[in-house]
Amino acid sequence: MIGRLRGVILEKQPPLVLLETNGVGYEVHMPMTCFYELPELGQEAIVFTQFIVREDAQLLYGFNDKQERALFRELIKVNGVGPKLALAILSGMSAQQFVSAVEREEVATLIKLPGVGKKTAERLIVEMKDRFKGMNGDLFNNSTDITLPAVSSQAKQEADAEAEAVSALVALGYKPQEASRLVSKNAKPGADCETLIRDALRAAL
Template sequence: MIGLLRGRVLVKQPPSLLLEVNGVGYEVEAPMSTFYDLPDGDQEVVLYIHMMVRDDAHSLFGFIRESDRALFRSLLKVNGVGGKMALAILSGMSSDEFSLFIQSGDVKALCRLPGVGKKTAERLIIEMRDRLDRI
């Protein structure tokens, strides 16, 4: 499994970026919070990686902060939430805002995220409430 990549960002086209590590280019999907925190220019960056292997694809998801990767992995355990939706959640609000909305049971705030309907928001609140303390 790939857990961390250190290299230079060659291309930024949200939600994807191309990270060059020792001559190999890795296509990595990342939330907007990671894009905002990427260094300018030709500086080296370290990304915490979640590698998802499916029958039809191998996908890499990258995060500047390990806590964002932990939240992403927790979101994947929620029924009906996949990689794209978890990225949309992390792109649409900070992890602190997400935690606040989950703890307060704010369905309306979660429904403003792209792809999150009322049932998914309710499921997120129920399933994530206990997990957030561990993250």
């Protein structure tokens, strides 16, 4: 199993990053909360991974630390929650925010995430609260709010950035019209793709 990759970032197309390790390019799907913290193109990154094998595909999911990966692994054990939904959940809120929502039984907060209905939210609360009891209590206590890297001076034109942001939200489970509305409503002049996605996801909650 591939559990960790260290390599140079060749491409960043949210929520996918292409990481070159020893001449091999690995496509890694990452939650946006992790994607925001990646270094710039051409720089080295270390990603903790989870390898998922399906009948029609073999996929790598990546995280900035082992705690985030541990939460992802617990999420996909929940009935009705697959890797795609788990990725969407961890893109919409940080690991600490999710843990807090579950512990406080905030169904209303969880159903704002794409693909999470009331039944799924209730199931997440019931099953994940039990799972948290078996995990280290302070596992996510050191989590911090998302800090975005400074916007590059070579940021793409606003129209391209908005189109890429909409595409990323659709990949995370939002309907095209909803994704477009969220991006347009929260777009700021000069914002890059990652900023647009962050603001749209925050607004959705």
